[in-house]
Amino acid sequence: MGGVRKILHLSARYQHNWIKPVGFDTGIKVYNCRTQGKVPFIVRNKDSVTWYTCGPTVYDSSHIGHASCYVKLDIIRRILQNHFSLNLITVMNITDIDDKIITKSSASKISINDLAKIYEKEFWEDMHILNVLKPHVIMRVSENIPLIERFIMKLLKEGHAYKDNDGSILFQIGTYGKLQNVNREQLANFTVWKAAKENEPSWMIQCGAGRPGWHTECSAMASAIFGSEIDIHAGGIDLKFPHHENEEAQCCAYFSKQQWVNYWLHTGHLVRNAVKMSKSLQNTTTIRGMLELCSGNVFRMMCLMSHYRKNMEFxxxxxxxxxxxxxxxxxxxxxxxxxxxxxxxxxxxxxxxxxxxxxxxxxxxxxxxxxxxxxxxxxxxxxxxxxxxxxxxxxxxxxxxxxxxxxxxxxxxxxxxxxxxxxxLSNRHEISESNETELTNILTKFRQNVRAIGLETKNSNLISLCDSVRDDLYKLGVSVKDHKYISLWSKI
Ligand SMILES: [Zn+2]
CATH class of the missing domain: 1.20.120 (Four Helix Bundle (Hemerythrin (Met), subunit A))
Known part of the structure; x- marks a missing residue:
């Protein structure tokens, strides 16, 4: 069999239907990728709305595709919190162990740990500049192996996953195939736990040494904190398939449920000349590079002007x-x-x-x-x-x-x-404070020039107007001293 099983035909339990949750109807209609239409947005408890966002893989500087995804999601988070008064509990994962990190680490001779730390720090700095609210909980894969182990062991025990010839664990798709309008041919069993390889970091768990598969880390961490039902799960549209598809399938299997996530939010691509901007196509730029072209506020306005689900032209x-x-x-x-x-x-x-x-x-x-x-x-x-x-x-x-x-x-x-x-909006105040000195400079220089004309032409009206400006400034705490044609000022 070469370790790869044939794609199983979907069982009779397979169904596309979205199950309307029970709870508080927010009055919002939200697009649902399962029904391919807008459905009522019902949260289980308006004082505890659970939201999981797929975070970055920290192997390089974040690019503006990430910026558009996270700013658009930040806008929705603020709308729900500030306009609809929902109490959101937000969680994001950080993928700090991954093939790309391992490759970059061996090329750069920087340890995997250090590399992940450098780019995670940069990611949060970028988010701060873009005024994106931090999630309440940040879950790093490397810090959560025990709960990933617990997740995998249950899948194995209940027959939803199996051990491959090389020691990897694969998820048996089709056991619970609850998918989002994809062709059956597109489904394949996927890796839950990658068997350890030489010179690669690994953890020893009950089913052998290795590291978690990407889809499983999100499923395990999100379900560990939020349990068998999540109100919102968000990410870029690229993650819809296969990542989110596989997350949903695993968790439905894990909890023996028909639906794990009630609402999937997917943001559209960032495109340039109608082509998706991405690292692989080399037509993108880092967030830092983008901020040289436009401020965080301008970028946020761009995101607002384009609907979150639509592609946004940069x-x-x-x-x-x-x-x-x-x-x-x-x-x-x-x-x-x-x-x-x-x-x-x-x-x-x-x-x-x-x-x-x-x-x-x-x-x-x-x-x-x-x-x-x-x-x-x-x-x-x-x-x-x-x-x-x-x-x-x-x-x-x-x-x-x-x-x-x-x-x-x-x-x-x-x-x-x-x-x-x-x-x-705080920048405006900062600017106005620093402008105070500049304004006083401008006014003093203007007054100095007018006064010089007054002195040269012996125009007493101009001189007395200048004197009254000096007296008014004094009342504001600014002292102006005239030295023949030169005027200097200081704060009192
Ligand atoms: Zn994820």
Whole structure:
């Protein structure tokens, strides 16, 4: 047999049907890859929603394909937590033992352990720059061998897995074949435990020395922490088959269940000129490289503008479009802030604006309920901002203070939306603080030049205007000293 068994025909127990969970209906409709349509998103317990994400294999710098997957999932996590008030419990694995790590380690002469640590550290730094929330629990394969062993031993004992001639353990597909619309011909038994090889790291478990197979590490770790039913399991669309397929099959076998994961979330590819960006095609760039072209906030806007399931085009035009969007939002908030804090206010049609804000809030929430349609959310915000901008632009009369309240309401809505989607707005404050010195420099230099003209032309009006600027600055804690044509300033 050469160790590889024939693909078994699927048993009568095989079925495609998705089983609707019992629990709290969130009101959200989410795409389901099994039914190939949108289904109600029902969580077992809204105060403990379980979410497992397949993490990276840490053998190299993460590329922007990873960035798009994890930023898109981060956006969904924030929507569920912040907009729908679900209490999520999130877990991610780190694959720190793998063929690619072993190959790179022997080529670079860096130990497997050190190599994995270097790239894992870099991965979390990248995620931090992209403002991706950390999972609550991080599970490294090398630290969880005992629970992987427990998982494999049960599969063996119950006949769902068998020992191959070389000592590897294989999963017997077809025992529980609960798959996601793939051809039967595509199914094959897969390795649960790879037998130890010379010069490769291995662990001794009851069924022999070796290391875990990739699909099994996720199944074992996710089920060890979350048990026989998981609300959400997420990853890039590439993982749908065979990785997620095999994870589901193993866990259904392990727990003797028809369904392990209730909802699979798959993010679309990142593409350039309609071709998937990937390391193997050598048309990708690292996250660090990407951040030289656009900020984490701009990248997040790109992800929002494209639906999470769709492929996202990484092009100069798209980066530019996202940058423009973000600037429009920021400028809108700055303009509103100026108007709100200025005694002269343009006339605002309260009823029209109130109506517009109310409708936007409802439509925004409806779009999020429709399979997290963030692209639609962005259009709704765009529309609200353009209505307000038009209103402000066309206004010729000044208004009373109370007419400003719907404008503040609109501002709050846009600001909350930016926070909710995970934009890092703290940079703006940092910039404004460092700009304080620069602003004082500009003002002092301008005053110095005006004063020099005043002195040369003996224009006492200019001199006295300069004196009043100096007195106003003093009240703000800035002391200006004039030395003939030169003016210097310091903080008091
Ligand atoms: Zn996985």
């Amino acid at each position: 092009s100069e035009e798209y980066v530019h479009a996202a940058k423009t969007h973000l600037e429009t939002y920021t400028n809108f908030l700055i303009n509103c802030n100026i108007i709100i804090n200025n005694p002269y206010k343009p006339h605002i049609e309260i009823d029209v604006l109130n109506d517009c804000v109310r409708q936007s809030v409802t439509k925004f929430s409806d779009a999020l309920k429709d399979d997290f349609d963030t692209a639609q959310c962005i259009k709704i915000i765009d529309n609200l901002i353009s209505v307000i901008n038009r209103m402000l632009h066309n206004s010729s009369q000044m208004s009373h203070l109370q007419e400003i309240t719907p404008l503040i309401g609109a501002c709050n809505f846009v600001t909350n939306m930016l926070h909710m989607f995970g934009f890092n």
